[in-house]
Structures are given as C-alpha cells and as structure tokens.
Amino acid sequence: LLIDEAVKAQKISIDEGKKAISVIDMFILAKRMEKEGSEVIHLEVGEPDFGPPEKVKRATYDAISKGYTHYTEPSGILSLREGIANSVSERYSIDVSPEQVAITSGGRFSVYASILSTLSPGGEAIVIQPAWPAYVDCIETIRGRIISIKTNLEEGWKPDIESISNLINNSTELIVINYPNNPTGKVLEKRDMRALVDLAIERNITILSDEVYSDYSFKPFSSILEFHDCKSICVSSFSKSYGMTGFRIGYAISNVGTIRKISKIQALASTSVPEFIQYAAIEALKCKDDVKKYTSLIRERINLVCKELKKMNLSYYEPDGAFYVFPRISKDRSFDAGKFSFDLLKDKKVSVTPGITFGDYPDFIRISACQAEHLLLEGLRRIGEMLR
Numbered sequence: 277l278l279i280d281e282a283v284k285a286q287k288i289s290i291d292e293g294k295k296a297i298s299v300i301d302m303f304i305l306a307k308r309m310e311k312e313g314s315e316v317i318h319l320e321v322g323e324p325d326f327g328p329p330e331k332v333k334r335a336t337y338d339a340i341s342k343g344y345t346h347y348t349e350p351s352g353i354l355s356l357r358e359g360i361a362n363s364v365s366e367r368y369s370i371d372v373s374p375e376q377v378a379i380t381s382g383g384r385f386s387v388y389a390s391i392l393s394t395l396s397p398g399g400e401a402i403v404i405q406p407a408w409p410a411y412v413d414c415i416e417t418i419r420g421r422i423i424s425i426k427t428n429l430e431e432g433w434k435p436d437i438e439s440i441s442n443l444i445n446n447s448t449e450l451i452v453i454n455y456p457n458n459p460t461g462k463v464l465e466k467r468d469m470r471a472l473v474d475l476a477i478e479r480n481i482t483i484l485s486d487e488v489y490s491d492y493s494f495k496p497f498s499s500i501l502e503f504h505d506c507k508s509i510c511v512s513s514f515s516k517s518y519g520m521t522g523f524r525i526g527y528a529i530s531n532v533g534t535i536r537k538i539s540k541i542q543a544l545a546s547t548s549v550p551e552f553i554q555y556a557a558i559e560a561l562k563c564k565d566d567v568k569k570y571t572s573l574i575r576e577r578i579n580l581v582c583k584e585l586k587k588m589n590l591s592y593y594e595p596d597g598a599f600y601v602f603p604r605i606s607k608d609r610s611f612d613a614g615k616f617s618f619d620l621l622k623d624k625k626v627s628v629t630p631g632i633t634f635g636d637y638p639d640f641i642r643i644s645a646c647q648a649e650h651l652l653l654e655g656l657r658r659i660g661e662m663l664r
C-alpha cells in the first residue's frame with residue numbers, strides 16, 4: 277500500500293507538469309495533414325533517411341533464403357553475441373565475453389528489460405534530464421520512483437555530481453545516463469564519467485548507460501564498459517549506427533547474472549529477435565566504412581543546422597554527437613514551445629519536438645538532423661519565419 281501511494285504521488289507530480297500539447301497530438305495532426313495532401317517537413321524523427329547498407333540488405337535476403345527463419349535462444353545466436361563482444365572489446369580495450377551480451381528487440385527493449393531487471397517496485401532511479409522520455413515511462417510502468425536531475429544549457433548540460441549525491445538515499449538503485457545525449461548532443465568528458473562512476477560505486481548503485489548514439493561521437497567518447505569497477509548495464513542498438521531502425525535489434529552488455537535476467541524478459545515478451553535479423557546484424561558489424569560515412573553525413577547536417585540557428589540568434593549547445601540540436605527558442609521561461617511546435621506544424625508544415633517531451637524545458641525545441649540538407653534548410657527557414 278505504501279509503495280502504491282508513493283508511486284501515485286510521484287505520478288501526480290509528473291502529470292501536473294506543463295503538458296499542454298503532447299507529441300502524440302502533434303503526430304496525429306501531422307498524419308492527418310499528410311493524408312489531406314500536405315507535405316510536412318519532418319524535423320522531429322530520430323530516424324536517419326539513409327537506411328541500412330546494401331550488404332546488410334543482401335545478408336537479410338540470403339538469411340531468409342537459407343531458411344534462417346526460426347526462433348533462436350532468447351539471448352541471441354552465439355555468433356552475433358561473439359561478434360558484439362569482440363567488437364566492443366577491441367573498441368574499448370576491454371574483455372567482454374559473449375555470455376555478457378543479450379540481443380533484444382531494439383535498444384528500447386534493452387532499456388525496458390534493464391530497468392525491469394534492476395529496479396524494485398518503489399525503488400528509485402535517477403534520470404538526468406533532458407532525457408529520452410522512455411526512461412521515465414519505463415520506470416513509471418514498473419512502479420519505480422523517478423528522481424529527476426536537471427541540467428542546463430548555461431552549464432553545457434553537465435550534470436552536477438554533488439546534486440546527484442544529495443538526492444541519493446537507501447532506496448536509490450539506478451542512475452540512467454545517455455551520452456551522446458538525445459536531445460542535447462552532449463558527450464560527458466571522461467573525468468566527469470569517472471566522478472559519476474565513483475559516486476555509483478560508493479553508494480552501491482547500478483548505472484544504466486544508453487549508448488545507442490556512441491558511433492555518432494564527434495569527440496572522444498567514454499563507454500561505461502571502460503569502468504570495470506562499476507555495476508553497470510550498457511545498452512546499444514543497430515538502429516542508429518547502421519540505419520536499421522525497422523529491423524528492431526539492439527543489445528545489452530552487463531554481468532552474466534543481469535544478462536540472464538534480461539534474456540528471460542526477452543523470452544517472456546517475444547521469445548527472441550527473428551533469426552534472419554540476427555544474421556543481418558552479423559553482416560552489419562562488418563560495415564565499419566558505412567558507419568563512418570553515416571557519421572560524417574550527420575555531422576555535416578548538424579553543422580548546417582547550427583549555422584542557421586546562429587543566424588537566427590538562438591542559443592544552443594554545439595553537439596558533441598547524436599542526431600539533434602536543442603535550441604532555446606525564447607528567453608521567456610513561460611514560453612510554451614509545445615504550442616509553438618503545434619502552430620509551426622499547422623501553419624508552416626514543419627514538425628519538430630517540443631522541449632517538454634524531455635523534461636521541464638518549455639522554452640526549447642529539438643531539431644533532428646536526419647533529413648536531406650534542402651529539407652533542413654527549408655524547415656529552418658520556416659522556423660525563422662514563425663519566430664519573427
């Protein structure tokens with residue numbers, strides 16, 4: 277009963293936040309407008325327009341024609357887990373074994389299964405905001421308590437370790453981090469990661485590190501996997517690195533016990549990731565050149581977005597990675613970027629994500645750099661018109 281009440285109280289404080297127009301409202305409106313013949317410029321989607329490498333497409337057809345169309349072990353086929361273990365071991369000069377890898381239905385399911393396997397009902401999870409909304413949604417779904425840590429543009433979106441330390445108590449079980457960050461593009465310096473890890477070790481807390489954008493780092497990136505002394509789960513995915521969003525394949529890396537729990541949840545929810553998709557992922561691991569090509573393309577697009585935002589005199593953090601730029605579009609804290617985004621869609625046919633989606637950021641919008649340059653330029657021109 278106590279836990280139920282505590283969770284209810286937590287829910288109320290979240291739901292009472294400014295939530296005038298939801299992303300779903302925006303999505304429904306965009307779909308309706310497109311159905312009625314309008315051409316909407318999509319600057320809200322976190323999905324690259326380039327799709328998977330040709331070799332991955334061919335490997336998918338080959339795998340189907342060879343009859344790899346069955347269930348597999350819930351944790352994933354050994355050759356894929358070996359491929360991932362070898363790839364991260366080489367990248368970060370560490371020693372990860374295939375038993376420490378679980379293949380899941382996208383990075384999203386890894387996040388959900390990781391939270392479900394580490395957080396007890398009523399247990400507390402610290403989420404550093406702005407944050408991808410799925411963390412809060414997953415924690416709420418399993419009836420955990422969310423402790424939000426706000427970061428801000430003025431401090432370069434860097435979390436304050438002392439504020440985190442002050443909020444930790446006996447019920448705190450998890451700290452969720454995501455670098456390169458969606459929506460800010462921040463990558464934490466290694467010394468700041470070290471400070472966070474030291475705090476987690478001292479207070480016996482697990483770090484869940486969502487690293488789905490790690491290939492899109494424009495400056496040195498430190499994975500949680502480099503810090504052996506810390507209890508951690510690293511989540512990654514094939515969606516962003518290889519343009520394989522619709523394949524729905526991701527993975528978690530942790531200690532063997534936690535990986536068993538995550539695989540059990542994968543088995544419970546969907547048996548396994550389809551066999552031929554796992555074979556496609558093995559091929560993807562060999563496509564390093566494509567990843568480099570995609571990264572430089574996204575980086576060029578981000579630079580273009582930044583250049584245009586600068587011309588508009590908007591403040592933003594120059595991204596260190598990921599797909600997005602997160603500008604403040606008003607100096608007025610009572611500004612409603614939700615309404616702005618809705619009006620932008622209705623009047624100018626440009627879809628962006630309002631800052632409120634990622635926490636208490638009503639004066640920000642997220643612009644995704646996943647579209648071709650001409651669409652980005654036209655979308656930004658219309659945003660400029662709206663702001664005039």
Ligand code: PLP
Nearest residue numbers: 322382383384408458513515526
């Ligand atoms: N983590 C972050 C921060 C994301 O932005 C996303 C998708 O947008 C995901 C995880 C999930 O990606 P997927 O489930 O496609 O692997």
